[in-house]
Amino acid sequence: xxxxxxxxxxxxxxxxxxxxxxxxxxxxxxxxxxxxxxxxxxxxxxxxxxxxxxxxxxxxxxxxxxxxxxxxxxxxxxxxxxxxxxxxxxxxxxxxxxxxxxxxxxxxxxxxxxxxxxxxxxxxxxxxxxxxxxxxxxxxxxxxxxxxxxxxxxxxxxxxxxxxxxxxxxxxxxxxxxxxxxxxxxxxxxxxxxxxxxxxxxxxxxxxxxxxxxxxxxxxxxxxxxxxxxxxxxxxxxxxxxxxxxxxxxxxxxxxxxxxxxxxxxxxxxxxxxxxxxxxxxxxxxxxxxxxxxxxxxxxxxxxxxxxxxxxxxxxxxxxxxxxxxxxxxxxxxxxxxxxxxxxxxxxxxxxxxxxxxxxxxxxxxxxxxxxxxxxxxxxxxxxxxxxxxxxx
Numbered sequence: 001x002x003x004x005x006x007x008x009x010x011x012x013x014x015x016x017x018x019x020x021x022x023x024x025x026x027x028x029x030x031x032x033x034x035x036x037x038x039x040x041x042x043x044x045x046x047x048x049x050x051x052x053x054x055x056x057x058x059x060x061x062x063x064x065x066x067x068x069x070x071x072x073x074x075x076x077x078x079x080x081x082x083x084x085x086x087x088x089x090x091x092x093x094x095x096x097x098x099x100x101x102x103x104x105x106x107x108x109x110x111x112x113x114x115x116x117x118x119x120x121x122x123x124x125x126x127x128x129x130x131x132x133x134x135x136x137x138x139x140x141x142x143x144x145x146x147x148x149x150x151x152x153x154x155x156x157x158x159x160x161x162x163x164x165x166x167x168x169x170x171x172x173x174x175x176x177x178x179x180x181x182x183x184x185x186x187x188x189x190x191x192x193x194x195x196x197x198x199x200x201x202x203x204x205x206x207x208x209x210x211x212x213x214x215x216x217x218x219x220x221x222x223x224x225x226x227x228x229x230x231x232x233x234x235x236x237x238x239x240x241x242x243x244x245x246x247x248x249x250x251x252x253x254x255x256x257x258x259x260x261x262x263x264x265x266x267x268x269x270x271x272x273x274x275x276x277x278x279x280x281x282x283x284x285x286x287x288x289x290x291x292x293x294x295x296x297x298x299x300x301x302x303x304x305x306x307x308x309x310x311x312x313x314x315x316x317x318x319x320x321x322x323x324x325x326x327x328x329x330x331x332x333x334x335x336x337x338x339x340x341x342x343x344x345x346x347x348x349x350x351x352x353x354x355x356x357x358x359x360x361x362x363x364x365x366x367x368x369x370x371x372x373x374x375x376x377x378x379x380x381x382x383x384x385x386x387x388x389x390x391x392x393x
Contacts, residue, residue: 052223052226052227053223054219054223054241054244054245054252055252055255055299056303056339057222057223057226057227057232057237057241058238058241058242058252058255058256058259059255059259059296059299059300059302059303060232060233060259060300060303060304060307061232061299061302061303061306061307061339062226062227062231062232062303062307063227063307063310064231064232064307064310064311065100065314066311066314066315066318067100067101068315068318068319069314069318069323070096070097070100070101071097071101072318072323072325073093073097073323073325074093074094074097074098074101076323076325076326077090077093077094077097078094081094088114088117088118088129091110091111091113091114091117091133092114092132092133092136094107094110095107095108095110095111095114095136095137095140096136098110099139099140099143102147104140104143104144104147105144107140108137108140108141108144111133111136111137111140114129114133115133118130118133125166125170126170127170128171130167130170131167131170131171131174132167133167134163134164134166134167134170135163135164135167135174135179137160137163138159138160138161138162138163138164138165138166138167138179138182139160139164139182139229140160141156141157141159141160141163142156142157142160142161142182142186144156145157145160151193152193154190154193154194157186157189157190157193158190160186161183161186161187161190164179164182164183164186165183167179168180168183177217177220177221177224178221178224178225178228178229180208180221181208181209181218181221181222181224181225182225182229183208184204184205184206184207184208184209185205185209185225185236185240185272187204187205187207188201188202188204188205188272188275189271189272190204191204192271192272192275198275201272201275202275202276205272205276209221209222209240209244210244211240211243211244211276211279213246214244214245214246214249215244218244219241219244219245222237222240222241222244223241225237226241232303232307233263233266233268234263234268235260235263235264235268235269235270235273236270236271236272236273238256238259238260238263239256239260239270239273239276239277239280240276240280241256242256242257242260242280242281243276243279243280251292253280253281254292254296255292255295255296255299256280256281257280257281258292258293258296258300259296259300260273260281262300298340299340301340302337302339302340305337306336306337309336309337310334310336310337313334314330317330
């Protein structure tokens with residue numbers, strides 16, 4: 001297994017590869033890093049910085065690294081592995097990099113090699129190293145299933161769900177609650193792939209996620225998947241983010257609807273959104289008014305500009321051989337593109353617009369209409385009574 005992995009490096013003879021791999025196994029069997037990262041090296045940094053906001057996740061203003069970033073990480077981490085570095089986080093970095101580059105089979109080989117190293121070490125399946133193994137392998141297997149031309153064969157998807165369930169047994173309180181949300185989403189995809197009924201598909205999603213009100217845990221989990229997993233161009237996640245808001249967040253759901261339509265038109269696949277589309281958009285009273293389209297377009301352009309600016313800055317340094325993994329000064333001088341103000345296109349009185357906008361829930365909108373009508377009635381009635389009193393005098 002280890003020779004197969006290392007054989008992907010050019011410029012190293014098979015004999016050198018075999019010798020170095022045997023040395024690495026001997027080291028890995030007896031030791032492991034206590035400071036290994038969660039998922040891969042980037043995840044701890046994401047935890048420290050915090051996740052993007054709900055609105056940013058919907059419109060796609062999230063950090064996306066170019067392929068060169070992962071190619072350089074994979075090469076450097078493989079070299080460290082061949083040199084006998086005992087840090088088990090190397091396996092996670094290599095596996096995640098391969099998955100990001102679309103090399104799912106190689107990603108699984110790295111994770112199988114990590115499992116071999118862990119079993120050589122002995123002991124129970126517990127702690128961060130086992131947790132990361134099952135979390136990463138479950139995600140990679142689900143991605144590999146989605147890439148397959150024949151998705152009717154759900155073996156990989158089932159294996160991925162089982163791995164994620166095992167990682168939750170080891171650590172039920174993982175960062176952002178991402179794995180718990182992943183399990184619910186993947187179960188609903190499995191039910192859809194196996195042509196189960198609509199009720200069952202909806203129920204499986206609701207087992208781990210709460211919709212129809214602003215549940216911070218659900219929002220954090222979904223934003224975490226966008227930021228650390230599926231990226232900013234997944235229409236299913238946009239729909240789920242819309243559902244995670246309150247039913248009264250009509251403007252936000254309208255923005256999500258514009259984003260969903262854009263992604264589908266660009267060829268992105270929506271697998272399960274059809275089961276919740278009405279609940280996420282129509283039932284919220286969202287009519288996608290033109291008055292909000294300009295706000296959405298501003299936010300979309302801002303998100304795209306943010307990603308382009310960040311990628312341009314990063315590529316210039318990567319091409320110089322500089323990478324955040326070994327050069328802490330890479331980000332010196334980087335200034336993110338300023339955020340767009342979503343209120344800037346809502347008119348002179350954005351707060352009033354948001355309160356009485358017809359894109360709010362119909363219950364709230366008609367409630368305001370009834371309240372205004374009642375106030376007007378009381379004013380007219382009061383004026384009429386004053387006139388009556390004056391006429392008597």
